[in-house]
Amino acid sequence: MKIEKRVLALIILAIAIGIAIIIPIQYLLIGETGVANAQIVPWFNVNVPYAYVNLNQAGGNNTMTWDGVHIQAIANFTLTPEAIALKDADAQIEFYRFHVYSDQGSIVNITYSVAVSRSEQYTPEVSKSPYSAITGSGGNIFHFADGTTYDANAIIGDSVPGGGQVLTNIPEILPERNYTMAAVGSFIANYNGEESVQALIDLRNTQTLYIEVRRMFSVSYQENTGSTVATTLASNEILC
Numbered sequence: 001m002k003i004e005k006r007v008l009a010l011i012i013l014a015i016a017i018g019i020a021i022i023i024p025i026q027y028l029l030i031g032e033t034g035v036a037n038a039q040i041v042p043w044f045n046v047n048v049p050y051a052y053v054n055l056n057q058a059g060g061n062n063t064m065t066w067d068g069v070h071i072q073a074i075a076n077f078t079l080t081p082e083a084i085a086l087k088d089a090d091a092q093i094e095f096y097r098f099h100v101y102s103d104q105g106s107i108v109n110i111t112y113s114v115a116v117s118r119s120e121q122y123t124p125e126v127s128k129s130p131y132s133a134i135t136g137s138g139g140n141i142f143h144f145a146d147g148t149t150y151d152a153n154a155i156i157g158d159s160v161p162g163g164g165q166v167l168t169n170i171p172e173i174l175p176e177r178n179y180t181m182a183a184v185g186s187f188i189a190n191y192n193g194e195e196s197v198q199a200l201i202d203l204r205n206t207q208t209l210y211i212e213v214r215r216m217f218s219v220s221y222q223e224n225t226g227s228t229v230a231t232t233l234a235s236n237e238i239l240c
Contacts, residue, residue, distance in 0.1 A: 040218040040232040043083035043092045044114055047240045048073050048211055055204055057187070068189020069203045071100055071108065073211055078179040079167075083116045086169055090118040091133035093142060093219040095152060096239075097159055098184050102206035107199045111156050111216065112184045113140070113164035120170065133221055134166055144221050150229050155217060160186050213239045
């Protein structure tokens with residue numbers, strides 16, 4: 001996707017609207033454990049309707065000053081029918097890489113993850129405790145209902161963490177909508193007047209920026225099976 005900087009400067013309002021849409025969505029910062037051979041059917045389709053770059057974001061406080069560039073893309077993740085039906089899994093996590101580059105070379109890789117977790121509500125008539133397949137997450141580490149912990153950091157590598165969200169799927173309740181939106185971004189800067197990193201120099205000297213989105217890998221969780229967690233590395237296909 002090719003994005004002209006002059007166009008990007010005009011979409012701050014659109015970004016603000018996109019963030020406002022995100023706020024009501026139930027989410028957790030996300031983020032593991034071996035790689036399996038079984039193929040996992042993707043539960044999301046992704047596209048980037050717009051992005052924004054602030055080439056001169058400077059500031060300071062009592063301890064330091066900074067001068068940098070803020071890159072932010074609004075990504076739309078659409079649930080597939082398999083995600084809504086919870087087909088073949090109680091939860092699934094998908095990790096995406098947003099590669100920002102210019103004609104002068106690579107600038108930054110940002111990782112973002114989206115998950116769907118089966119959930120059951122508390123029902124007093126049968127004294128049933130509430131259940132969620134994903135019980136907690138932080139960074140790139142997930143915790144599941146059977147006590148399993150999954151750490152994705154070893155697979156992600158040196159990408160900049162962009163956060164993530166966990167969507168709750170209650171089987172007996174149809175979702176209000178079949179998509180979620182996310183602001184995926186990174187701040188590249190030098191501090192206290194130090195020499196700028198090369199990516200910052202490249203950003204301010206390019207006329208065109210590109211964003212490529214790829215699915216890195218998927219994690220499938222199925223409780224009460226012999227293989228609780230399975231990981232499938234994705235192909236190198238550019239999704240958008």
